[in-house]
Amino acid sequence: MNKIEVKILNPEAVPQAEKMMVCAARLTQNGHKIKSLADFMELYEKPYNEKTVARMTNLPHPTIQKFAAINVVVVGASRRFLAQVTRHQNEVKFMSASLQYSDYSDDTAFAVPYEVMERGEEETFLESCRASMENYASAVSQGLDNDAAGYMAPQALRNVLIISATPYQWRHMIGQRTCRRNTSETRIVFLKIWEELFKANPTFFARTTTGPFCMRDTCQEGKMGCGNVMPLLPPAELLALDYPKLT
Numbered sequence: 001m002n003k004i005e006v007k008i009l010n011p012e013a014v015p016q017a018e019k020m021m022v023c024a025a026r027l028t029q030n031g032h033k034i035k036s037l038a039d040f041m042e043l044y045e046k047p048y049n050e051k052t053v054a055r056m057t058n059l060p061h062p063t064i065q066k067f068a069a070i071n072v073v074v075v076g077a078s079r080r081f082l083a084q085v086t087r088h089q090n091e092v093k094f095m096s097a098s099l100q101y102s103d104y105s106d107d108t109a110f111a112v113p114y115e116v117m118e119r120g121e122e123e124t125f126l127e128s129c130r131a132s133m134e135n136y137a138s139a140v141s142q143g144l145d146n147d148a149a150g151y152m153a154p155q156a157l158r159n160v161l162i163i164s165a166t167p168y169q170w171r172h173m174i175g176q177r178t179c180r181r182n183t184s185e186t187r188i189v190f191l192k193i194w195e196e197l198f199k200a201n202p203t204f205f206a207r208t209t210t211g212p213f214c215m216r217d218t219c220q221e222g223k224m225g226c227g228n229v230m231p232l233l234p235p236a237e238l239l240a241l242d243y244p245k246l247t
Contacts, residue, residue, distance in 0.1 A: 001114045001185060002246050006192045009071040009162070014200045017068030017167045022048050024064040025056045050203045057209050065168035066091060072163050072193055078111035080155035081185050085163070088173055093164040099150030105137035110156040114184040117245050129154045163193075170197060171210045178212045178238070180226045188243060195235040207232055 008014070023044050027034075034040050056064065074081075079099075086094050110129040112122050136152045165173065170193070176182075177190040197205040208216055212230050219225040230238060240247050 001112060001117060001188055001243070003109075003158075004074065004076040004111065004185075004189060004192065006072055006074050006189065006196055008196050008200060009073055011200055013068050013070045014167075014197070014204065017065070017070065018053055018201060018204050019044075020067035021056055021064045021167070022052060024067060025059065025061070053203045054206065057204060057206070062168045065171075066166040069093075069164045069166060070170060070197070072165075072196070074159075074161045074163065074189055074193070076109070076111060076158050077161065077189050078156050078185060079153070079159050080183075081111075081189060082159055082161055083155075084183065084186055085161075085173075085177070085189075088165075088169070091166045091169045092173070095162040097160045099153060100147040103140065103146050104133065104153065104157065105140050108133045109158040110154065111158050111185060112156070114188065114243060114245065125156075129156050133157075167204065171205070174210050175213050175216070178230075178235075179214070179221070180212075180228055180230070180242075181221060181224070184243070188239065188246065191235045191239040195239065198235055207234060211235070211238075 026043055026046070027040075030043060034043065082094075082096055108130075110126060112125055116122060116125045132152055132154045136149045139149045139152065140146065174190050174194045174197075177186050178194065180187070194205065194210060198210070211232075213220045214225070215230045215232055219229070231241075233241065
């Protein structure tokens with residue numbers, strides 16, 4: 001878990017998404033004033049401040065937050081994380097390293113669950129993973145194709161994943177996936193992603209609009225809630241609070 005890295009691949013999309021959100025919101029109220037392309041461009045280039053961004057981010061109109069795609073790469077998360085995160089399909093796209101085309105016979109690494117790290121049993125866990133990949137490599141060397149051999153790979157096999165989503169969906173995924181009812185790895189990845197987005201634009205991805213639902217309002221899990229409300233902290237501090245071994 002301490003080797004998972006994330007990065008925004010197109011940071012220029014963050015201010016562009018913010019600008020498009022403000023423009024789209026203003027367009028709905030000023031359409032009668034726009035008689036030409038020049039009129040629209042004047043509206044598009046009209047300045048605004050952080051208060052405008054904060055106000056429009058809180059509006060119950062998600063469409064204005066869907067005019068850009070922010071691409072994030074996640075390096076080192078497990079293939080179990082891949083299986084979980086791809087449940088999100090609305091306005092989200094994924095591209096992952098492939099077990100069909102990639103040959104992991106001589107080059108493998110594994111994501112160690114945070115709970116295993118807490119117990120100090122990393123080496124025992126890794127031995128099990130290595131044994132699985134030894135079987136994988138043996139099968140490949142005997143002529144089994146990578147796709148079929150991939151069924152032997154443990155879920156802990158580290159992966160590279162690109163996620164592309166609109167700002168609205170990033171907020172939704174972060175709100176849902178930083179909840180304490182998720183697996184530790186999923187929470188760690190999305191806290192790291194939120195940290196990068198928060199650093200890129202702390203107003204657009206503020207704690208009051210982006211973090212766990214319980215932190216911003218009330219738990220949306222009903223009777224399935226954990227009852228452990230998270231404090232109103234920025235993502236880096238939440239990560240350090242719940243996963244101190246990563247720091």
